Amino acid sequence: MRYAFLLLPLLVASCGTPDNIVPENHREKKMFAFLEKFDRFDYNGDGKLTKKEVRQGLRESDVxxxxxxxxxxxxxxxxxxxxxxxxxxxxxxxxxxxxxxR
Known part of the structure; x- marks a missing residue:
């Protein structure tokens, strides 16, 4: 099931893409954007995102x-x-x- 959460403009830039997949549409680009911002939204540095961190990241990113x-x-x-x-x-x-x- 695909959720609107996947539209979050987030993700981890230095990690590359899973299996070298190139995003082909807007939704896929947003999914990759999420991974590129993962580390930035991990405010306590524990390697995990909580709902609170995601909400804070969205607010600070003006999303x-x-x-x-x-x-x-x-x-x-x-x-x-x-x-x-x-x-x-x-x-x-x-x-x-x-x-x-795919």
Whole structure:
């Protein structure tokens, strides 16, 4: 299932793309943008994003229109171990799942 959370303009620039995939549309570009900003939104430096960190990052990036419900849906999809946070590995895994139907 694809969630509006994937539209977050975020991600980790130096890490490259999963399996060298080139984003082909607006949604995919936003997914990669999320990974490029991952480290910047990890305010406490623990290697994971919490919902609070995502909300703070969106505010500081002046991004509007992403509801708490959309963030919750994104966490439900990407938080594989259900610990309430998304690790970079979980984010990459979620992207791989999204692109596996190509």
């Amino acid at each position: 509007h229109g992403i509801s708490n419900a959309e963030i919750d849906k994104g966490f439900a999809e990407f938080d594989a171990n259900k610990d309430g946070a998304i690790s970079f590995s979980e984010a990459q895994g979620g992207m791989r799942r999204e692109f596996s139907d």
